[in-house]
Amino acid sequence: FTHIHSRPTFSTRIMATSQEELKKLVGYKAVDDYVKSGMVVGLGTGSTAYYAVERVGEKLKSGELKDILAIPTSVRTKEQAESLGIPLVTLDTHSKLDVAIDGADEVDPELNLTKGGGGALFREKIVEVCADKFIVIVDESKLCDGLGPGFPIPVEIVPFCHEHTMRMIGDLPSCKGKCKPVLRLGSAANNKADGDEPAVTDNGNYIVDLHFEEPIKDPMTMGKEIKNVVGVVEHGLFCGMSTAVIIAGSDGISVKEAK
Ligand SMILES: O=C(CO)[C@H](O)[C@H](O)COP(=O)(O)O
Numbered sequence: 001f002t003h004i005h006s007r008p009t010f011s012t013r014i015m016a017t018s019q020e021e022l023k024k025l026v027g028y029k030a031v032d033d034y035v036k037s038g039m040v041v042g043l044g045t046g047s048t049a050y051y052a053v054e055r056v057g058e059k060l061k062s063g064e065l066k067d068i069l070a071i072p073t074s075v076r077t078k079e080q081a082e083s084l085g086i087p088l089v090t091l092d093t094h095s096k097l098d099v100a101i102d103g104a105d106e107v108d109p110e111l112n113l114t115k116g117g118g119g120a121l122f123r124e125k126i127v128e129v130c131a132d133k134f135i136v137i138v139d140e141s142k143l144c145d146g147l148g149p150g151f152p153i154p155v156e157i158v159p160f161c162h163e164h165t166m167r168m169i170g171d172l173p174s175c176k177g178k179c180k181p182v183l184r185l186g187s188a189a190n191n192k193a194d195g196d197e198p199a200v201t202d203n204g205n206y207i208v209d210l211h212f213e214e215p216i217k218d219p220m221t222m223g224k225e226i227k228n229v230v231g232v233v234e235h236g237l238f239c240g241m242s243t244a245v246i247i248a249g250s251d252g253i254s255v256k257e258a259k
Pocket residue numbers: 044045046047048049102103104105114115116117118119120121124
């Protein structure tokens with residue numbers, strides 16, 4: 001499954017410093033365009049969402065933004081937000097968010113997403129599904145014609161009998177003969193298998209990455225099938241959730257809005 005890393009990285013086309021700068025541009029633009037004083041804001045996870053969190057902190061400090069309450073989607077985003085003095089709440093007290101901003105691993109033409117490369121898919125989804133607007137920030141290397149072959153689909157599963165759960169997922173109509181389920185090892189925060197033990201999420205669960213050779217024809221249906229398996233906590237297919245995707249490309253920034 002060497003194809004999972006075959007997607008050209010942005011750095012093959014743009015210098016590394018530029019890639020970081022572009023992540024910063026989309027992160028900052030999302031906050032500048034969509035976050036207003038008094039809002040409840042979902043803070044995503046990953047190297048792109050990092051800059052959106054940074055911008056919220058910066059604007060709160062300068063007084064440009066006031067009365068923001070934020071809900072982080074991972075322990076590491078929580079720690080970043082706390083270090084910047086961003087007031088945090090949880091879904092337990094605030095079930096409705098005005099906006100959530102996050103990165104993605106892949107974006108298809110319908111703005112369906114693969115998320116969870118950073119292992120935070122459950123907290124991301126439970127938060128982002130509650131947002132009036134879900135703004136996605138990516139560089140153009142994340143755009144694809146169909147989800148699947150360019151990046152494996154992460155599924156968070158409970159550790160109890162995880163081999164059984166992986167078999168059940170692999171036998172689903174959308175998966176059988178089409179994908180290889182691989183238990184994520186090492187750090188939950190990436191899918192590079194940088195260790196020998198199962199990766200453990202912020203919720204104490206495991207992640208199985210589904211490696212597809214061909215594009216997934218119907219990601220919505222596949223997501224429902226996966227969600228029905230007992231032992232599955234959540235999957236990284238975010239279908240029909242995006243309000244807009246802000247894309248950083250070599251030619252500048254563009255915005256794709258959901259129809
Ligand atoms: O889903 C995620 C974490 O679980 C991230 O949003 C996704 O992996 C993109 O991260 P990055 O901006 O670092 O490429």
